[in-house]
Amino acid sequence: MFNKIKEKLVETLEIAEAHCDGPCGVYDPAQARIEAESVLAMTKKILDLKVPESGDAKAQAAYNNTLTRFIVIKEERAELAKHHLMVLWTDYFKPDHLAKYPDLHETFWKAAKLCSSCKQEVSLQHAQELMDAVKKVHEMFWDSKGKDVAWYTAS
């Protein structure tokens, strides 16, 4: 009886959160790099896509389908790149890192902005700048862990 009253009482209490991040502690800028590479690849593919001659309905449908797929993939991958960058920025990097990397916030802020630009535009320049920004993140990240990990790309 007493325990039931106690349980009911506890149910009425406010919540104090003592939540935590994923406990694995595993981070790697490679996730952002793969997505940024996809953005660059899709941007190139969109720019290289040949517009069919007018009057060819079948070719026009195929073109529309391919172009739409390329745009959707570019959109998705840019969003994923931004997500992975934000995770590194807000979860991995700590205030202490700022002393060693004073341009840390500027680098991530620009990289996140470039992800948005790559969604809004079909810009080879911005897609390449996103790759450069991710490379800079890669260098800061591995330096902060005291590991010498060479930059590489999958494509």
Add this chain to the structure above:
Amino acid sequence: MDRLVVTVLFLFMENELPQATWKERILYFFGRRRGFLIEGNSMAPTLLDGDAVLIDPRATILAGDIALAKHPYKQSVKILKRIDKINTDGSFELTGDNEVESTDSRTFGPILSKDILGKVVCRLK
């Protein structure tokens, strides 16, 4: 050996927060204490998910105390962490006892004194 050290530490930390006395319960009844249910394990092993505690909103907060605070970016969320350090500007550095899993001042920076809501004084269950 590690197990022994952890067990001793656990027992020591258990004693840090006593069970609520009748006096504390009466103070709660009269609104001088506030009750909170813990969600999450960032304060393990001191406080575990599902534990309930009483907060003294008027207590002086010192380094080493467990405090309730407003989340700096989500003002409706209340967080419970240990005061690691009090900065010279009066702000507080909060850290979870379970440092590996905790999201705290190491991630979101110091907490302003106006956002400290009280000190944990005892456990209800």
